[in-house]
Amino acid sequence: MDCAKFESTLIDELYGELDDVTSAAARQHAAGCATCGPLLGGLKATRQLAVLPMVSPSADLEDRILAAARSAEKVVPIQGRPSRAFSWATSVAMRPQVAMAALFLVMVGSGALFLRGQSKDEASSAAAPVAVAIQPSPAASAPPAVAVLAPPATAAAAPGSIGGAAAQPPTEAARVNKDDGTLAQNDPGDNAGYGTSTGHGRAGGGGLNADTPAAGAPAAHYKSDSARARSAEAARDLSSSTPPPPAALAAPAASAAAAPAFEGAMALYRAGQYGDAARAFDGLAANDARAALMAARSVRDGNGGCAAAVPRFDAVLSRPGVPGTVTGYDATLEGGRCLQAQGSTDAARTRFQSLLSVPAYTSRAQAELDALSRAQGQVAARRDEKAPAAQPTVAPQASPPAQRQAPAKPKASFNQNSL
Amino acid sequence: MTAPLPEISDEALMIRYQRGERVALTLLVRRHQTPLFNFALRQLGAPQQAEDVVQEAFVRVVQKAGEFKHEARFTTWVYTITRNLCIDQLRKRALRRHASLDAPRSSDEGEGPTLGEQTEDSRASVEREATGNELRDRIAKAVETLPDDQREVFLMREMSNLPFKEIAEIVGVPENTVKSRMRYALERLQQALGEYEEHARALR
Numbered sequence: 001m002d003c004a005k006f007e008s009t010l011i012d013e014l015y016g017e018l019d020d021v022t023s024a025a026a027r028q029h030a031a032g033c034a035t036c037g038p039l040l041g042g043l044k045a046t047r048q049l050a051v052l053p054m055v056s057p058s059a060d061l062e063d064r065i066l067a068a069a070r071s072a073e074k075v076v077p078i079q080g081r082p083s084r085a086f087s088w089a090t091s092v093a094m095r096p097q098v099a100m101a102a103l104f105l106v107m108v109g110s111g112a113l114f115l116r117g118q119s120k121d122e123a124s125s126a127a128a129p130v131a132v133a134i135q136p137s138p139a140a141s142a143p144p145a146v147a148v149l150a151p152p153a154t155a156a157a158a159p160g161s162i163g164g165a166a167a168q169p170p171t172e173a174a175r176v177n178k179d180d181g182t183l184a185q186n187d188p189g190d191n192a193g194y195g196t197s198t199g200h201g202r203a204g205g206g207g208l209n210a211d212t213p214a215a216g217a218p219a220a221h222y223k224s225d226s227a228r229a230r231s232a233e234a235a236r237d238l239s240s241s242t243p244p245p246p247a248a249l250a251a252p253a254a255s256a257a258a259a260p261a262f263e264g265a266m267a268l269y270r271a272g273q274y275g276d277a278a279r280a281f282d283g284l285a286a287n288d289a290r291a292a293l294m295a296a297r298s299v300r301d302g303n304g305g306c307a308a309a310v311p312r313f314d315a316v317l318s319r320p321g322v323p324g325t326v327t328g329y330d331a332t333l334e335g336g337r338c339l340q341a342q343g344s345t346d347a348a349r350t351r352f353q354s355l356l357s358v359p360a361y362t363s364r365a366q367a368e369l370d371a372l373s374r375a376q377g378q379v380a381a382r383r384d385e386k387a388p389a390a391q392p393t394v395a396p397q398a399s400p401p402a403q404r405q406a407p408a409k410p411k412a413s414f415n416q417n418s419l
Numbered sequence: 420m421t422a423p424l425p426e427i428s429d430e431a432l433m434i435r436y437q438r439g440e441r442v443a444l445t446l447l448v449r450r451h452q453t454p455l456f457n458f459a460l461r462q463l464g465a466p467q468q469a470e471d472v473v474q475e476a477f478v479r480v481v482q483k484a485g486e487f488k489h490e491a492r493f494t495t496w497v498y499t500i501t502r503n504l505c506i507d508q509l510r511k512r513a514l515r516r517h518a519s520l521d522a523p524r525s526s527d528e529g530e531g532p533t534l535g536e537q538t539e540d541s542r543a544s545v546e547r548e549a550t551g552n553e554l555r556d557r558i559a560k561a562v563e564t565l566p567d568d569q570r571e572v573f574l575m576r577e578m579s580n581l582p583f584k585e586i587a588e589i590v591g592v593p594e595n596t597v598k599s600r601m602r603y604a605l606e607r608l609q610q611a612l613g614e615y616e617e618h619a620r621a622l623r
Contacts, residue, residue, distance in 0.1 A: 011598040014605075015576070017583065043602075046609040050558050052578060057456040061470050065448050065477045070441075072481040 001029040006036045014043055262291060269294060274302030289327045292316045297334065306338030313338065329361050336368060345372055429493035437484055447493070448477055454579045455501050461562060461574050462505040472508060476501045494581060499589045502571060509567075554615050561611035569604035572597055 001009075006029050012018045013026045030037045265280035281295035293316050300309030313335030322328040336351030349372055355365035427435075429450070435443035452473055459469035479500050487496065562570060571590065575581045583601070587594040 011583075011602050015583070042609055043605050046605050046612065047577075049554075049612050049615055050561065050577070050605075050608045052457070052461065052558060052562060052574075053555075054453060054578070055457055055460055055466075057452060057466070057470050057473070061452055061456070061473065062445075062448055064470075065452065065474045066445060068474050068478045069444060069448075069481040072478045073441075 001025040003029075003033060003036055006030065006033070010036075010040065010043070013040065014047065262288070265291070265294065269298055269301075274298045278302060278304075289316060289319050289322050289325075292319065293327050293331055296331070300334070300338060306341045310335055310338045310342070326360075329355060329358055333361060333364060333368070340368070340372055340375075345376060348372060430489055430491070433484070433487050433493050434489050437487065444477075444481065447480075451494070451497060452477075455497065457578050458498070458571075458574050459501055459505055461578070462502075462567075462571065463508055464563065468508055472501060472504045475504055492585060494579075495585050495588050498575065498579070498581065498585075502589060554612075557612060557615065558608075561608050564611070565604050565607055569600045569607065572600045573604040573608075576601060 006026055009018055009022060009026050013023055013030075016023075018026060026040075030040045261280070261284055265277050265284065268274075268277035268280055275298070278295050278298035281291045281298055284291035285295050292312070296309050296312030296316060299312055300306055313331045316322060316331040317328055317335070322331070332351050332355055336348040336355075339345075339351065340348035349369060352365040352368045352372070355361040356369075358365075429447060432443040432447050436447070455473045455476060456469050459472040460466055463469050463472065476497055480497060487493075562573065565573060568590070572586055575586045575589065576583070581589070583594050583597050587597045590597060
């Protein structure tokens, strides 16, 4: 150690704050240095000399201090201080276990945002029906994809009632979503968008739409506006040659007991045994509008054809509580198609037009109206070709422009209460 | 089993006081009132003012008890409070144009004996035996005449045994600055007490 180094460690050496090695080096240098040795010795002597005696304060100082402290405590009690509570909370919050638990909750919570849940309105209604849309892929090779969103009270009955499709149990994520009903209701675009994309992913291109009474309208609206044109269901709706799959079922929670029978009838229907399916559905139709709708479809697709199916579709619509539901809309649409096939264009047009105000059905109804107008135009053209030349001034219009392009009402919504 | 109160640290006592144990505050007062009083006394030179400062320091401890974190050192906190209160007193005194630190200390009511004279009665017998009256007065006078920044470092180190690192936190300067001030203070005292150096060496 040289003098400069010793200078920098002088005070530490004087007060014993050096480590043993450095202190030994400092003492060794001081012992052999004519400058540093006397310097260290002089300061040590001064330290020993300049000792100030400890003066005792007044005997009552402690009492006065404690009395003043009690007065201060009365102003702000020690136990009641918000800052104390904050200090305790921060000391707890900074523990690693708490941090890990918080991280876990954040992960679970953020995961719940990606699961479609149910709205508060659905959750608050114990009798809320399960609305399911089953749309098989056009190739009919992929199994129909089904998504179910049901209130916890009805979720147990849902799996059987929809024909063996796996219903999601009321998971933690579903409960989180139930509490956060605004996600499903106030942000229909995201919610419907997620549901649609998930459906496509699971169904291999087939349409999937799982509608709940509250969230169904925006979800269907999204599908009809953006994804429907490229979906297989659009092709199915516009083509009468493809056997129409079941479109939508409204399942009351009370139908749990009839679920196996319903599934059996659905199996017959899927197998193309329409006669047997019609009889099976008729057996369930007394208390189940969905079964009545499926019976009408079975009759339509079987030997009865549209002539026998139209009265059945009308019968479904005449049931109490059905109008304004998915079952009712499907009966209206499919009944209108049958009427169109039978040549009852006015009655068909009336039915299609009644669906223009339903977002989930707007594009489908408009497509039917357009097809109806085209068909009428072709009939008129053929009539003109056959008409005598003596009547050149007659130029029949296929339909008024207003009828061809019926204004849509995209913002109309479901009557949720009726669902 | 919890440790008896006299054996636990200042910080643990403070935490107990935060939980509502008033006896913890009592023990903290007993531990620190005398060193704090001496620090304030050597800074202010007036025993009554020094006691008022110590009392006010503990009142502030009570008022801010909720903000105390167990990671902090209690001595750092309470000495910072006491130092600030002393500075406030010295500023008020300067504004009133009372005696400077070099002049004979004034008591609360006016001019009076020096600090050494004031404290003579309580320690007279011990000091008389150790260094004698003359040396005692010279030491007290030498410390009083130190610059404020050097004196406070000297007092906290020599009388309160606070480490330099903690003194640096209290004063708010780097630790090396504290050590430099300490060395300057010792050199000043050495110069002022040079004639007694032989006596000091004889004490070793």
